[in-house]
Amino acid sequence: MQQNNSEVGSLEACLELDARDSLAHFRCHFELPEDTIYLDGNSLGALPKATSQRLSEVVQLEWGRDLISSWNKHGWWDAQKRLGDKVGRIIGAELGTVLVADSTSVNLFKVVAAALDLHPGKIIVSEQANFPTDLYMLEGLIRHMGRGHQLRLVNSPEDILAAIDSDVAVAVLTHVSYRTGRMLDMAAITAHAHARGALVVWDLAHSAGAVQLDLSGADVDFAVGCGYKFLNGGPGAPGFLYVAERLQDKVQQPLSGWFGHARPFAFEPSFEAAPGIQRFQCGTPPILSLTALEVGLDLILQAPQEAVRDKSVALGCLFKRLMEQECFEWGFRLASPPDASQRGSQICFAHPEGYAIMQVALIEKGVVGDFRSPDILRFGFAPLYVCYVDVWEAVQKLKLVMQERLWDQPRHRQRAAVT
Ligand SMILES: *Cc1c(COP(=O)(O)O)cnc(C)c1O
Numbered sequence: 001m002q003q004n005n006s007e008v009g010s011l012e013a014c015l016e017l018d019a020r021d022s023l024a025h026f027r028c029h030f031e032l033p034e035d036t037i038y039l040d041g042n043s044l045g046a047l048p049k050a051t052s053q054r055l056s057e058v059v060q061l062e063w064g065r066d067l068i069s070s071w072n073k074h075g076w077w078d079a080q081k082r083l084g085d086k087v088g089r090i091i092g093a094e095l096g097t098v099l100v101a102d103s104t105s106v107n108l109f110k111v112v113a114a115a116l117d118l119h120p121g122k123i124i125v126s127e128q129a130n131f132p133t134d135l136y137m138l139e140g141l142i143r144h145m146g147r148g149h150q151l152r153l154v155n156s157p158e159d160i161l162a163a164i165d166s167d168v169a170v171a172v173l174t175h176v177s178y179r180t181g182r183m184l185d186m187a188a189i190t191a192h193a194h195a196r197g198a199l200v201v202w203d204l205a206h207s208a209g210a211v212q213l214d215l216s217g218a219d220v221d222f223a224v225g226c227g228y229k230f231l232n233g234g235p236g237a238p239g240f241l242y243v244a245e246r247l248q249d250k251v252q253q254p255l256s257g258w259f260g261h262a263r264p265f266a267f268e269p270s271f272e273a274a275p276g277i278q279r280f281q282c283g284t285p286p287i288l289s290l291t292a293l294e295v296g297l298d299l300i301l302q303a304p305q306e307a308v309r310d311k312s313v314a315l316g317c318l319f320k321r322l323m324e325q326e327c328f329e330w331g332f333r334l335a336s337p338p339d340a341s342q343r344g345s346q347i348c349f350a351h352p353e354g355y356a357i358m359q360v361a362l363i364e365k366g367v368v369g370d371f372r373s374p375d376i377l378r379f380g381f382a383p384l385y386v387c388y389v390d391v392w393e394a395v396q397k398l399k400l401v402m403q404e405r406l407w408d409q410p411r412h413r414q415r416a417a418v419t
Pocket of ligand 1: 104
């Protein structure tokens with residue numbers, strides 16, 4: 001078949017998609033280096049332009065000038081709940097059900113411990129391929145606080161439903177897989193678990209800000225997620241946690257620090273949990289990090305979540321089609337589900353030389369994706385700042401790397417500490 005310029009996947013077609021993109025104007029709200037195509041917003045979201053200014057305001061005026069009075073005067077005191085409600089609007093959760101706090105790992109510990117208290121069952125279901133911190137935190141929880149609890153790890157997403165039987169207390173599942181981008185059916189799995197009396201904790205690290213979520217519609221029990229991925233809160237930004245309103249006053253969490261006390265400033269010698277979601281706070285929150293995260297949240301809240309999801313799907317499909325067309329002859333294999341409705345906002349390809357290829361694309365050609373052992377090249381699409389032409393250029397650069405065997409050099413095989 002004759003190729004022509006207006007064909008789907010041509011540069012012209014991509015330019016046209018960008019011209020018609022209702023989210024295109026968001027890109028100018030981010031600092032992005034000129035010579036970089038950033039396809040790693042699923043690991044560390046880009047820096048919103050407003051963040052530096054806002055941080056310096058908070059440092060100079062709130063911390064520097066108003067000092068301790070800022071806890072009341074500038075909303076430091078209820079920042080975790082205020083930001084939680086903003087996250088709630090992004091993930092389809094009701095007011096008062098989300099808290100921004102701690103890291104995703106710590107939040108997972110808190111909510112799983114709370115869930116286990118609600119249920120006499122001893123089995124915790126998760127996936128072998130879950131993000132390791134989730135499994136490590138479960139191991140630690142069982143080791144130190146378990147009452148005969150055991151992990152039941154499934155090898156494939158197809159086995160999840162069967163593994164959640166009436167012995168199960170809680171299933172701890174990541175909604176969008178960090179390795180493959182595969183997205184689970186949150187509503188169906190939650191309903192299946194509830195029908196067997198089990199609870200579910202959802203990890204939304206790769207979901208929040210990228211795919212449409214409806215936690216309250218799916219009757220979710222507990223969830224956790226990250227602030228520094230698609231929410232653009234900056235490196236090490238606080239994470240979030242969600243607890244359904246129907247459960248909040250029935251649960252306690254083990255990290256019962258003074259910020260979760262009903263009357264922290266009464267300085268009472270014994271703990272009494274605050275009502276509602278605030279009992280999931282622990283200690284004094286990092287105000288500067290919360291400040292940066294709030295800028296990211298305010299930005300994403302201006303974008304309709306439906307448009308964000310539509311664009312993310314379109315970018316992923318374009319990337320997949322272009323990879324098949326331009327690069328598959330060099331032995332790439334799609335490692336994500338072929339059906340876009342089963343993918344989050346990333347797409348992955350396996351290649352035996354994955355690490356070297358990504359390093360070349362990464363360092364020398366200005367395409368930033370990442371590599372996940374043993375052979376996965378991972379490309380994330382943050383719909384607020386990735387455009388269609390980025391996708392086109394990224395694939396062209398990858399094609400060049402393959403055509404000229406630019407990856408085939410010893411220096412690209414040495415692994416850096418952070419991949
Ligand atoms: C990124 C990620 C985390 C990160 O946890 P931190 O505590 O922020 O380091 C946890 N779970 C999943 C599924 C992730 O993708």
